[in-house]
Amino acid sequence: MKAPVSWIRELVELPADVTTEALTDRLTALGLKLEGIQSAGADLQGPLVVGKVLTKDPEPQKNGKVINWCTVDVGDANGTGEPQGIVCGAHNFEPGDLVVVVLPGGVLPGGFEISARKTYGHVSSGMICSVSELGIGEDHDGILVLPADAGRPGDDVFSLLGLDEEIIEFEINPDRAYALSLRGVAREAALGFGVPFLDPAEREVPAVDGAAWQVDVEDTVGCPVFAARLVSGFDPARPTPEVIKQRVEQAGMRSISLAVDITNYVMLELGQPIHGYDADKVVGALGVRRARDGERVTTLDDTDRELSTEDLVITDDSGPIGLAGVMGGATTEMSEATTRILIEAAHWDATSMFRTGKRHRLSSEAGKRNERGVDPLLPGVAADRVVELLVEHGGATAEPGFTLVGTAPQRPTITIETGLPARLSGIDISAMTTVEHLRAIGATVTEHESGAVEVVPPSWRPDVNEPYDLVEEVVRIVGYDQVPSILPRRATGRGLTRTQRLRRRIGRTLAGSGLVEVVSFPFVGEASFDKLGLAADDPLRTTVGLANPLSSEEPSYTTTLLPGLLEAAGRNIGRGATGVALFETGTVAFPSDSGPAPIYGVHTRPSEAELEKLFESLPIQPQHLAVVLAGERTRPGWWGAGADAAWSDALAVVRRLAGELGVTVQVTGAARMPWHPGRCAVISIDGVEIGHAGELHPGVCTSFGLPKRSAAVEIDLDALIAASVDVTPGPVFSTMPLAKEDVALVVDAAVPAALVEAALREGAGELLESVRLFDVYVGEQIEEGRKSLAFALRFRAPDRTLTDAETGAARDAAVAAAAERTGAVQR
Amino acid sequence: MSGPNTDYDPVEVAAVSPAEVEAARDAALAAIAAATDLERLKVVRSEHTGDRSPLALANREIGALPPQARKEAGQRIGQARGAVNQAFGARQAELEVEHEARILVEEAVDVTLPTDRDPVGSRHPLTTGAELIADIFVAMGWEVAEGPVIEAEWLNFDALNLGPDHPARTMQDTFWTDPGEDHLVLRTHTSPVQARTMLSRGVTDDAPIYVVCPGRVFRTDEYDATHSPMFHQVEGLAIDKDISMAHLKGTLDHFASQMFGEGITTRFRPSYFPFTEPSAEVDLVCFVCRGVNPEACRTCRGEGWIEWGGCGIVNPRVLQACGIDSSRYSGFAFGMGIDRTLMFRHGLEDLRTLFEGDVRFTTAFGSEL
Numbered sequence A: 001m002k003a004p005v006s007w008i009r010e011l012v013e014l015p016a017d018v019t020t021e022a023l024t025d026r027l028t029a030l031g032l033k034l035e036g037i038q039s040a041g042a043d044l045q046g047p048l049v050v051g052k053v054l055t056k057d058p059e060p061q062k063n064g065k066v067i068n069w070c071t072v073d074v075g076d077a078n079g080t081g082e083p084q085g086i087v088c089g090a091h092n093f094e095p096g097d098l099v100v101v102v103l104p105g106g107v108l109p110g111g112f113e114i115s116a117r118k119t120y121g122h123v124s125s126g127m128i129c130s131v132s133e134l135g136i137g138e139d140h141d142g143i144l145v146l147p148a149d150a151g152r153p154g155d156d157v158f159s160l161l162g163l164d165e166e167i168i169e170f171e172i173n174p175d176r177a178y179a180l181s182l183r184g185v186a187r188e189a190a191l192g193f194g195v196p197f198l199d200p201a202e203r204e205v206p207a208v209d210g211a212a213w214q215v216d217v218e219d220t221v222g223c224p225v226f227a228a229r230l231v232s233g234f235d236p237a238r239p240t241p242e243v244i245k246q247r248v249e250q251a252g253m254r255s256i257s258l259a260v261d262i263t264n265y266v267m268l269e270l271g272q273p274i275h276g277y278d279a280d281k282v283v284g285a286l287g288v289r290r291a292r293d294g295e296r297v298t299t300l301d302d303t304d305r306e307l308s309t310e311d312l313v314i315t316d317d318s319g320p321i322g323l324a325g326v327m328g329g330a331t332t333e334m335s336e337a338t339t340r341i342l343i344e345a346a347h348w349d350a351t352s353m354f355r356t357g358k359r360h361r362l363s364s365e366a367g368k369r370n371e372r373g374v375d376p377l378l379p380g381v382a383a384d385r386v387v388e389l390l391v392e393h394g395g396a397t398a399e400p401g402f403t404l405v406g407t408a409p410q411r412p413t414i415t416i417e418t419g420l421p422a423r424l425s426g427i428d429i430s431a432m433t434t435v436e437h438l439r440a441i442g443a444t445v446t447e448h449e450s451g452a453v454e455v456v457p458p459s460w461r462p463d464v465n466e467p468y469d470l471v472e473e474v475v476r477i478v479g480y481d482q483v484p485s486i487l488p489r490r491a492t493g494r495g496l497t498r499t500q501r502l503r504r505r506i507g508r509t510l511a512g513s514g515l516v517e518v519v520s521f522p523f524v525g526e527a528s529f530d531k532l533g534l535a536a537d538d539p540l541r542t543t544v545g546l547a548n549p550l551s552s553e554e555p556s557y558t559t560t561l562l563p564g565l566l567e568a569a570g571r572n573i574g575r576g577a578t579g580v581a582l583f584e585t586g587t588v589a590f591p592s593d594s595g596p597a598p599i600y601g602v603h604t605r606p607s608e609a610e611l612e613k614l615f616e617s618l619p620i621q622p623q624h625l626a627v628v629l630a631g632e633r634t635r636p637g638w639w640g641a642g643a644d645a646a647w648s649d650a651l652a653v654v655r656r657l658a659g660e661l662g663v664t665v666q667v668t669g670a671a672r673m674p675w676h677p678g679r680c681a682v683i684s685i686d687g688v689e690i691g692h693a694g695e696l697h698p699g700v701c702t703s704f705g706l707p708k709r710s711a712a713v714e715i716d717l718d719a720l721i722a723a724s725v726d727v728t729p730g731p732v733f734s735t736m737p738l739a740k741e742d743v744a745l746v747v748d749a750a751v752p753a754a755l756v757e758a759a760l761r762e763g764a765g766e767l768l769e770s771v772r773l774f775d776v777y778v779g780e781q782i783e784e785g786r787k788s789l790a791f792a793l794r795f796r797a798p799d800r801t802l803t804d805a806e807t808g809a810a811r812d813a814a815v816a817a818a819a820e821r822t823g824a825v826q827r
Numbered sequence B: 001m002s003g004p005n006t007d008y009d010p011v012e013v014a015a016v017s018p019a020e021v022e023a024a025r026d027a028a029l030a031a032i033a034a035a036t037d038l039e040r041l042k043v044v045r046s047e048h049t050g051d052r053s054p055l056a057l058a059n060r061e062i063g064a065l066p067p068q069a070r071k072e073a074g075q076r077i078g079q080a081r082g083a084v085n086q087a088f089g090a091r092q093a094e095l096e097v098e099h100e101a102r103i104l105v106e107e108a109v110d111v112t113l114p115t116d117r118d119p120v121g122s123r124h125p126l127t128t129g130a131e132l133i134a135d136i137f138v139a140m141g142w143e144v145a146e147g148p149v150i151e152a153e154w155l156n157f158d159a160l161n162l163g164p165d166h167p168a169r170t171m172q173d174t175f176w177t178d179p180g181e182d183h184l185v186l187r188t189h190t191s192p193v194q195a196r197t198m199l200s201r202g203v204t205d206d207a208p209i210y211v212v213c214p215g216r217v218f219r220t221d222e223y224d225a226t227h228s229p230m231f232h233q234v235e236g237l238a239i240d241k242d243i244s245m246a247h248l249k250g251t252l253d254h255f256a257s258q259m260f261g262e263g264i265t266t267r268f269r270p271s272y273f274p275f276t277e278p279s280a281e282v283d284l285v286c287f288v289c290r291g292v293n294p295e296a297c298r299t300c301r302g303e304g305w306i307e308w309g310g311c312g313i314v315n316p317r318v319l320q321a322c323g324i325d326s327s328r329y330s331g332f333a334f335g336m337g338i339d340r341t342l343m344f345r346h347g348l349e350d351l352r353t354l355f356e357g358d359v360r361f362t363t364a365f366g367s368e369l
């Protein structure tokens, strides 16, 4: 909403010394948020004066152009009183016309400084201005010719053209629809400064006699009030008076024609949308009803629209002639030949307006107001005001008769304890203050002995319906700055949950392992999965789709964190990183197939069963962790060579994390895209798969621009957290001497080391403290297809020094178990 | 050293002269003093105290002396050998110290060499920022609540007093899942977590609700320097007896000063949000210029204040939908953008740096904010 300050001042008796800044400060404190203050002539600098053209001599030039050598009377503005000589290239003016002259020293928009200069053989001392040169419109490049009575030569043009006007732009919240009018803004200003408000809606209107036009309102819910007036003898050729034109334009609307400008002017003034029909084009009575199946209407924006049976329409005998309250129709549109004007001002059901606007993707100034809620007492007043202006400026004659159908909806009576504003705000607000402020916003207040009051909110405040709404009204007038600052003292929370603490621990562990966290968008498409090399029937391709994705390439919520993470890794490599190690934790989603989510009422809490159903209808959304390790994992330097990330680094990350959480994970080989089929591990807990780790498939490295042998992990973090040990039992260990035994076992190359280790562990018995694989050998000394695994076995008894015989027996038992289970042969 | 020689012919043995013993002792002492390293000292030792050394030979001869001469000779030679051994021990210790010192000198390295062999990890400021905020509230006795990002329409809108035709619903450009009839959205705020908390816990006099809900939210905004389809919010909800805007102000003032520094407070401006009534916008005293001569301040752009978020008293309609007795309890709620908060707290120019995953950005923040 843009409001010219002079217009506000016309409606409220603001002291002259109240600056625009002071005004906006008060209005902001009351809830009208300041968007900005614009000055109409901000880019202009005088002297900018009225000039009267005395002579105009056309002088043809060699280049075929004709320029005009003019003398212009600018009064005393040039300091001499002598006529000013000016060269002008435009022709749309004549001697005797009043024009706008910028004299040397002035500045036009764009920093264009004016000085006396020699041109076309004359000294041109200034410039005769066009609308576009003044920056006050883009309509035409011709010279702005002022009305003959605009002023005298030398008069300052700033005030004349409203260029000294300051325009306040507000952001109006949905609950303050009344402030989408000068009436509303001025009312708030009066409230803010405690000065009288001159309500433009307070006017005498003629008695209702139904004679202006026949109106049949079929749908009184959609249209509770409909007012109609008629004027004739309107002169469509008359220009819009400068002040109306300026104000309409300053408020951000286009000036179109006198009749349209007047309806818009009154809408801006009062907040009531008004529609003017060419009465000669309306066939028979006006009707108001919902559209019927298959009906269409062409609106003023020349769009042919198919109507919904929920749309409210205005009809005449020909059918629908407009989308009620949103936009008029083309068939009855006022034109340059219109002399009889039928004026409609109606009150509409806001919800219906909102739906129609949304359905037809139609946003109009009228619709914006109607869908937020307009004062239902305004229609008759607004129609009368339009008639007044059409008569005054358009030479029209008001036809007798005033049609007013329906009655304004009743405002509710709200009972409020006078102590409620104080209780909810924490400010000491007396009952008297509460009553006083409620009256100040225009409410009718009836006081009761009990300390409660009955409040009927004013007609222009459809948003005020409940006690808390009244509290906001009282508190904003008292001032939000009066709210004291007190810390509540009753919070007795139990701190972070275990899961929350574990998530932090996981993040710190990963960062401690040299991984950098990233946050990516969760949007993916088929191409993302193709890049991962997933098969056409891969379950990860079954996603929760978006109805309105930002990009049609990525229409789904992701099932894997890898696309975003690998992109990020590729981006770092692309920007010159020699190695990158990233991790991300985030939600992935899998469809649940348990039907649509229910919509419940809001007047009571849904039952437990209903809530259960609601929760179940959501997609399955586990937290995942993904890791990518690409390129250098440790750097080369004076200490020697570095090391590139490998499949084993991915597993090391998983194991380190599992160790941190006290979880034992099992690792088995697997083939799963996007991993290298021979270098991918399934990670499981107690036999339940929680994810994968290993080297990425070479093709995947290539598609994401990653170095060869880059490695990655993706696991279900919720599963890992669920398996974590809550209270770690204190370890028990012996301080007796250690006995060491190293064994080298030859097994088939395909036998997993973990299997051999497990057999050793089990065979060695209780004396075994640890077993660790320290070497893998494949080569000449071993037959082909076999490998040698070297294990360090460490034995220790809890209570004594082990004898060589005991240690040897345990070692032999371990080797025997390995031999039995895995065919291992000791070297 | 060898043991006493018993295999001798006493007649052939001549008495050791005191002068010879003295000379042998002095020669030994001089040689020890002249030894400049442990190697040399070892040689000196074998020359002057070894089996063939003059003093050892002299000692061997004592047994052959007449008994009356043995005592005197034994004493003399014993004293000489004692002096030599002592000198040797002292010199040995001295040279060992020197040796060790020299090794330390020789082992000196260039300590300015780089040590950046292992990669440096870090956590994302959006994570650690959310944790910092959570910690501020946990310290006040609040709890941290969470919920799913793909949320039921009813929880994201209806339960929060945003009915199907509420104009505010168009203010939030929502991602809907396909098909729309599933009534699922990518949550547009973390408020549904508040609703979930009220629905699952309820409120009693003994168990009020004080929760913060940090999390990821979505709007259909085009991605640019100041907008993102995904961003992060922290919302707070307190429901208790006699909760007022004063408690809201107190809480946000505390939050502001913990987050931005002592003395940083907030101000309220009337506003509109469907789930609160009365509603307010929260501004923060600019923590850079503190409102003093803000004209030149880049952080607040001359305002002295920074727009921080929205808040208000929980609308009784919301309490009603969530099963809370609004005649007995009242509550306040607030919400801020974490991304935005980080942007002005750390002077970030472009929101997109948060989501690009460039490690140079993230590592700058370490693992705590």
Ligand SMILES: [Zn+2]
Residues within 6 Å of the ligand: B286, B287, B288, B289, B290, B291, B294, B297, B298, B299, B300, B301, B302, B303, B304, B305
């Ligand atoms: Zn500042």
